Amino acid sequence: MTFNDDAKYSGKGVRKSGRRTGLAVGGGGLGLVAVVLLSQLLGVDLTGLLGGGTAGGGNQSxxxxxxxxxxxxxxxxxxxxxxxxxxxxxxDYWSEQAPAMGIGYASPTINLFIDSVDTGCGAATSAVGPFYCPxxxxxxxxxxxxxxxxxxxxxTAGPLAQLYVVGHEWGHHIQNLAGTFATADTSQTGPASDAxxxxxxxDCFAGAWLGSATETTDADGVRLLDPITDAQIADALNAASAIGDDRIQEKTQGQVNPETWTHGSGEMRQRWFQAGYTNGAEACDTFAVADAEL
Structure with a gap:
């Protein structure tokens, strides 16, 4: 188990969307994060799907x-x-950590959807995977x-790996607040690219949160998570590695092409997760390290 049985959910910050069928992906573009992850999932460049067009096939509740x-x-x-x-x-973690890093903080909302959803970045299907819309x-x-x-x-995708996935997307929200999306040059690919x-x-931000997650509490001061075990961390690292560019390219294309990487190798993703988990969010300035150290 991961959570403290006695911790209470606030009831805030998560909403659910209904089902829609027959969606045609298109419209105003899904944004960097969604496009890159979708391309990763299928092993091909799908940015062409983000051209004109609108969502169709029924009304979402x-x-x-x-x-x-x-x-x-x-x-x-x-x-x-x-x-x-x-x-x-x-x-609880980022409302204190972000201001400590000089980042003006505002809470994101999580939208749980089934099959497809309309977003501020365009229309998306579940094939996109989890994503953050700036x-x-x-x-x-x-x-x-x-x-x-x-x-x-x-x-293995156990409970802590599932938490890591949400923490990674929350990390993109922190980057958005920090202005990282506005300054990063995501037009290039490769192991040392801004993408x-x-x-x-x-990944590092997700690790930093999990490194302090057992100190986070509910509104009554009750800790939210039980102590994290080595096996649970291994589960999260397993997920980070599984969605590395090299692992996905090898699976879908039979060969690895580092020049086209947009998310980093499985080893890179694991290493930066561990850097955050061990040393905190202050250790996550991936833009300050030399190419060879990334």
Missing amino acids: ETTALTGCYTGADADADVECRVGLTRDSLE ADQLIYLDTAFYDTLRTEFGA VRVEVQA
Whole structure:
């Protein structure tokens, strides 16, 4: 188990969207994070999908609040409740850590959706995987992605790995607040590119949060998470490695081409996660290190 059974969910920061079928991806562009991850998932460059067009195929129901989630015991038993308490832990950590780093902080919202969703960055399907949209400052997640990690990428995708995925996307929100997206040159690819530096920094931010996550508390001061075990950390590292560029290229193309990397190798993603986990968010300036040290 991951969460303290007695911890209470705040009821804030997570919403659910209904189902829509027959979506055609298009419209105003999905944004860097979504495009890159979708290309990773399928092993090909899919940026051409982000041209003109609009979402179609029916109306999506209105969003609703996450319900039926009250305690850490609920989070250990239900994947959506797990996202809710993960949100509370991330909020507790970053509401203090971001200002300490000189970043003006505002909370993101997590949107749990099924199959497809309209976002401030355009229309997306579950094939995109989890992503952060800077335009509306929302994290979008279809929890079926965790099954994809297991079946398509061979990751164990246990509870802490699931927390890591949310923490990575929250890391992109911190980057957005810090102005990183505005200054990074994401037009280039390769192991030392800004695109990779953005992604491994988000891994590092996720590690930094998990390194302090057992100190985060609910509104009553009750700790949210139980102590994290070595086996759980190994599970998170397994997920980070499974979605490395080299692992995905080898699986989908049969060969590794570092010049096209946008997220970094599995080893890089693991190493930067560990850097944050061990040394905190201050160790996550991936833009300050030399190419050979990235």
